[in-house]
Amino acid sequence: MSIRDQGYTRYEGDLTAGAPAFWVIATQGLSHYWGFLRTKLLFIVMLIVPVLFSIATFAEQAVRKMFGGAGEEQLSGFFEYAFGVSEIWMVALVFAASGCGVIAEDMRHQTIQLYFSKPITRMDYVAGKFLSLVMLGALVSLLPYVVVGTLRALIFIPKPFFTDALKNIALLGLFNVVLLVVFSAMVMALSCLTRRTGFVVLMWLGSLLIPSMVSTGVALARKGEAWTDLISIAASMSTTLKVMVGYTGMQAPGELAAPELPEYMTYAPWGVLAAVVIAAASVIYWRTSKLEGIA
Amino acid sequence: MSSVLFQLLGVRKSYGDFVALHGLDVEVRQGTIGLLGPNGAGKSTLIKTLLGLLTFEQGQVTVMGHRLPHGQRAIRREVGYMPENDCYLPRMTAVEYVTFAGRLCGMPRRDAFQRAHETLHYVGLGEARYRRLGTFSTGMKQRCKLAQALVHGPRLVLLDEPTNGLDPEGRDQMLDLINDVARRDISVMLSTHILSDVERTCERALLLNRGEIIHYGSIADMKDDRKNNYEIQVRDGADKLADKLRERGATIDEDRGAKLVVTLPPDENTNLILRAAIDAEVQLRHLVPYHMTLETAFLGIIKEQNQTGGLIREEGAPEVALVEG
Numbered sequence: 001m002s003i004r005d006q007g008y009t010r011y012e013g014d015l016t017a018g019a020p021a022f023w024v025i026a027t028q029g030l031s032h033y034w035g036f037l038r039t040k041l042l043f044i045v046m047l048i049v050p051v052l053f054s055i056a057t058f059a060e061q062a063v064r065k066m067f068g069g070a071g072e073e074q075l076s077g078f079f080e081y082a083f084g085v086s087e088i089w090m091v092a093l094v095f096a097a098s099g100c101g102v103i104a105e106d107m108r109h110q111t112i113q114l115y116f117s118k119p120i121t122r123m124d125y126v127a128g129k130f131l132s133l134v135m136l137g138a139l140v141s142l143l144p145y146v147v148v149g150t151l152r153a154l155i156f157i158p159k160p161f162f163t164d165a166l167k168n169i170a171l172l173g174l175f176n177v178v179l180l181v182v183f184s185a186m187v188m189a190l191s192c193l194t195r196r197t198g199f200v201v202l203m204w205l206g207s208l209l210i211p212s213m214v215s216t217g218v219a220l221a222r223k224g225e226a227w228t229d230l231i232s233i234a235a236s237m238s239t240t241l242k243v244m245v246g247y248t249g250m251q252a253p254g255e256l257a258a259p260e261l262p263e264y265m266t267y268a269p270w271g272v273l274a275a276v277v278i279a280a281a282s283v284i285y286w287r288t289s290k291l292e293g294i295a
Numbered sequence: 296m297s298s299v300l301f302q303l304l305g306v307r308k309s310y311g312d313f314v315a316l317h318g319l320d321v322e323v324r325q326g327t328i329g330l331l332g333p334n335g336a337g338k339s340t341l342i343k344t345l346l347g348l349l350t351f352e353q354g355q356v357t358v359m360g361h362r363l364p365h366g367q368r369a370i371r372r373e374v375g376y377m378p379e380n381d382c383y384l385p386r387m388t389a390v391e392y393v394t395f396a397g398r399l400c401g402m403p404r405r406d407a408f409q410r411a412h413e414t415l416h417y418v419g420l421g422e423a424r425y426r427r428l429g430t431f432s433t434g435m436k437q438r439c440k441l442a443q444a445l446v447h448g449p450r451l452v453l454l455d456e457p458t459n460g461l462d463p464e465g466r467d468q469m470l471d472l473i474n475d476v477a478r479r480d481i482s483v484m485l486s487t488h489i490l491s492d493v494e495r496t497c498e499r500a501l502l503l504n505r506g507e508i509i510h511y512g513s514i515a516d517m518k519d520d521r522k523n524n525y526e527i528q529v530r531d532g533a534d535k536l537a538d539k540l541r542e543r544g545a546t547i548d549e550d551r552g553a554k555l556v557v558t559l560p561p562d563e564n565t566n567l568i569l570r571a572a573i574d575a576e577v578q579l580r581h582l583v584p585y586h587m588t589l590e591t592a593f594l595g596i597i598k599e600q601n602q603t604g605g606l607i608r609e610e611g612a613p614e615v616a617l618v619e620g
Binding site for chain 1: 348368371378387399401448450
């Protein structure tokens with residue numbers, strides 16, 4: 001017997017007692033992304049990264065012991081740098097696989113009509129969608145960070161550089177937040193430009209890979225001048241990490257020390273990232289200010 | 296609690312140079328209302344304005360006692376909207392979709408989940424509630440959209456073309472459902488092109504044309520307004536009879552060769568037709584009262600408005616506050 005036969009009654013509960021709308025949108029978004037088989041597969045495959053870096057932590061410890069305590073007094077920052085760079089590409093990949101439809105799908109399936117016929121604001125919608133991407137990225141970046149960071153902190157407790165190690169781990173955490181904010185804003189902005197998720201994926205990968213290739217080409221032509229990193233968002237991001245953890249780069253063969261980064265490179269990459277976020281926010285604002293017309 | 300669903304006072308909305316709503320003035324009370332009008336009449340603009348989705352340049356809009364634009368969120372808590380288009384992610388199941396709609400309205404997760412089940416049962420999707428929406432037929436999708444509009448227990452539901460794309464059986468079920476919703480003290484505003492749907496479900500109709508309200512009142516009155524109509528069939532000389540009738544103040548609504556549909560002046564009766572037939576020397580073969588359908592009444596009103604370019608005022612009808620736009 002249907003409820004209609006049993007007598008349908010109006011809901012008399014409190015319509016302000018639920019979770020905030022942005023949180024409802026964010027959790028629904030995450031559950032939507034997690035529903036894709038590719039997200040789960042990618043997550044499993046990416047578990048290899050924290051495993052490898054955990055092994056590398058043990059290996060680093062073993063090498064230090066093998067050389068009779070050489071280097072026991074300092075950290076190079078290379079480990080954090082390498083781990084951060086791997087996170088850049090893990091987040092990029094998971095966004096390409098599952099996150100690019102964040103706004104595009106709503107426009108294609110006209111779900112925007114559903115959202116805006118409910119008591120939510122545009123800000124709720126934007127914040128919810130943004131947070132859903134941040135949480136998706138956090139699945140593949142923050143989780144490995146917590147595992148590897150905890151392991152390193154535990155291993156380095158008796159070492160003289162324990163405080164430096166903790167500082168680097170904290171800075172890596174900060175870098176994770178920056179990475180998630182910048183990439184989520186970029187993907188969301190690109191997703192605002194079209195209804196076709198496939199096009200967003202192409203634009204997203206293109207916006208990372210093409211400038212990276214150009215940056216590499218220019219760097220080769222200019223004999224590795226530091227400013228060439230500013231051409232690429234990924235390189236700018238990894239440079240900010242270099243600066244944060246104090247890793248200046250690999251030593252060239254025959255050189256006694258790695259080259260120092262020019263002073264402007266301590267702030268210029270932040271400028272690039274800030275410009276990207278501002279541009280992304282402008283696109284998101286432009287699209288969401290027109291959402292009411294769509295609905 | 297006030298019985299007024301919404302009140303518009305001088306509401307004007309334009310898109311660039313195109314004026315979509317020309318200073319509408321109307322007060323609509325609770326019940327079932329059909330929103331009718333040709334394409335581009337302003338029906339969707341009116342619905343979006345009522346929901347606070349569109350801003351208007353002039354006038355005042357009050358819905359369920361909340362004034363726009365500030366009362367936008369309060370309005371959407373009390374109003375359910377079923378859009379014309381599909382508006383779902385195909386991977387979602389029906390129960391996820393309706394739960395999500397409930398949570399967006401501010402319901403706690405547990406209540407939303409429970410109400411989603413109840414509402415899906417109510418619209419007849421109880422067995423299919425764990426199926427993905429992408430696998431639903433058009434009729435099931437329409438019912439699911441109705442469920443999401445009802446989940447939070449609104450006092451008014453705005454239904455935009457709810458029978459669009461449905462087969463006769465599906466349409467019948469949907470109209471039954473709408474009638475059932477209306478019986479449960481929920482006001483319904485049905486926007487559609489299918490006049491028989493309005494005739495079957497609604498007590499009153501709001502007619503829009505070129506952004507103006509050209510009629511608001513009960514459907515019975517709307518048809519009754521044009522009750523002094525007769526269908527006439529003559530052997531020969533229909534044109535001569537038509538001329539004689541016009542001379543006597545009658546209007547020829549339809550001229551189909553030997554058949555005429557005539558509206559007589561309010562104080563006249565069939566004697567006028569008989570006198571005109573004698574004067575025109577034509578033989579009447581058939582003279583019966585013309586039964587108006589909503590469609591003929593609607594077309595008549597639209598035609599009249601297009602000819603006069605003004606509003607049709609309804610006088611003395613209850614629940615009507617029709618002011619020139």
